[in-house]
Amino acid sequence: MMGALTGRVAFVTGAGSGIGRASAIALAAEGATVFVTDIDAAGGRETAAMIEAAGGQASFRGQDVTEEARWAELVKRVMDLHGRLDVLVNNAGIGTSGLITEVTLEQWHRQMDVNVTSCFLGIKHALPAMRTPRPDGHVGGSIINISSVAGLGGSAGMSAYCASKGAVRLMTKAVAMECAAARDGIRCNSVHPGIIDTPIWQKLDTSGALSAALTGGGHPGANTIDVDVVGAGAPVGHAGRPEDIAAGVVFLASDASRYMTGAELVIDGGWTAH
Secondary structure (H helix, E strand, C coil): CCCCCCCCEEEECCCCCHHHHHHHHHHHHCCCEEEEEECCHHHHHHHHHHHHHCCCEEEEEECCCCCHHHHHHHHHHHHHHHCCCCEEEECCCCCCCECCCCCCHHHHHHHHHHHHHHHHHHHHHHHHHHCCCCCCCCCCEEEEEECCHHHCCCCCCEHHHHHHHHHHHHHHHHHHHHHHHHCCCEEEEEEEECCECCCCHHHHCCCCHHHHHHHCCCCCCCCCCCHHHHHCCCCCCCCECHHHHHHHHHHHHCHHHCCCCCCEEEECCCHHHC
């Protein structure tokens, strides 16, 4: 049975866990060959093994998404292996929390490098590959940038994170306009998850400021966020799963979204609706 992405090649960053892993698995389930990358080699290899165990096609390479030389090397590797690149999912990211007076310049730069510069580098190097003619005559491609509901509005204790995800949102729109003007058939959209149960929550809150903002309480100290408690604040009453976001990624990767570009796909359990 042909999937919606049979014959396509997808590059997914930060695919060693969470949303990245779920997206890689979902893309493969629809027939895509998935190039899995992550700075976490063990997690990335596990994702590729999970895809292959389910009958899909995947390979893994280690990647620090802030290094331009590595981006150039890996995109070339994809083209050498497959002769095409159809989908780029810029998922790798980190979360820095804390009041703006407490965030260090080093933390700020690291947040921007991993969340924003990585998208810039990925798009810069993927676009020429996506514009390369395919043997099957398919043209175009889909760039999917994982932003956040934090890129749509501000939140106390999240100044650096909100700024980074807001930058991803507007970069997406600018790239969409550039590709539309070039008539290259490449679409660029952003996905805005709400409270999703992923490993990032285990590393996010070190000051208590974010948990206080999200729950109206909170206690200072490391790892104070309980994703189930925070997720219960969404109108649907619970946190989302990585698979919820992966379904949106597959939609944006497929021809079902062929008339969407520069758009924001919000998957947040109603969080931003009130």
